[in-house]
Amino acid sequence: MPRLLPSAARFHRSVSTTTLHLRLRTRRSSLFPRLFASSASAPAVATTISVGDNLPDANLSYFGSDGELQTVTISDLTKDKKAIFFAVPGAFTPTCSQKHLPEFVEKDGELHAKGVDTIACISVNDAFMMHAWKKDLNIRDEVLLLSDGNKEFTRALGVELDLSYKPMGLGVRSRRYALLAEDGVVKVLNLEDGGAFTFSGAKDLLKVL
Missing domain, CATH: 1.20.5 (Single alpha-helices involved in coiled-coils or other helix-helix interfaces)
Structure with a gap:
């Protein structure tokens, strides 16, 4: 060059x-x-439900007293009603079976006397598991045990709890909470840190009714 x-x-x-x-x-x-x-x-980050929000609608399932599988929506349970929904991480788990659910069963009369129309326990377990749990604890109609097996309601609330790191194979569950809704609007929300059970019991809701 x-x-x-x-x-x-x-x-x-x-x-x-x-x-x-x-x-x-x-x-x-x-x-x-x-x-x-x-x-x-x-994708947008899911936000957690708050007091004053409208509850998202969702399809839930349960076995009725006749043994037939039923479906119900959140709007069915809340329209023109005062409803309590409390969620547990899992059926048959110790805290849920020994404390959380039994307390609502025990206090159902007092809660209804305060004007509550519906008391429902929600878990991401399937309807068969929830029905077996109900029979094991000898629960009649004091509390409605609802399956959110597809996590439709749990995701919409923004309360998913990832327990896949635990050795029990729990996967994704729901955080423990108790809420009071009037005509579909959240009036009280006691949302626990993960699966802790400190202020989401029936006694805690009775204090604010």
Whole structure:
């Protein structure tokens, strides 16, 4: 290759540098739309239900007193009614079986006397598991045991609890909570930290009714 004169060499370097800058600028500008497009299409983070919110509607299932599988919606249970919903991480688990559910069964008369129309326990267990749990604890009609097997209601509330790291194979469950809704609007929400049981019992709701 022939040697360039000093002035020609400077011109060659200048042209090469300008070309490099243009290429980099073009590459950057082509990247930005993809970055912004990825950000715009990212899924929204689910928010947790709060006092004053309307309860999301969802389909839940249970076995009736006749032994037949039934389905019911949240709107069915709350329209023009005062309803209590409390959730447990799992049927047959110690705290749920020994404390949380039995307390609501024990206090159902007092809660109804305060104007509560419906008391329902919700879990992501299937309807068969909930029915077996009901029979095991000898529960009649004091509390309605509802299956949210597809996690439709639990996800809509934003209260999923990931227990997949535990060795029992629990997977994704619901945080423990108790809420009072009037005509579908949340009036009281006692949402526990994970599966703790500190202020989501029947006695806690009786204090605010």
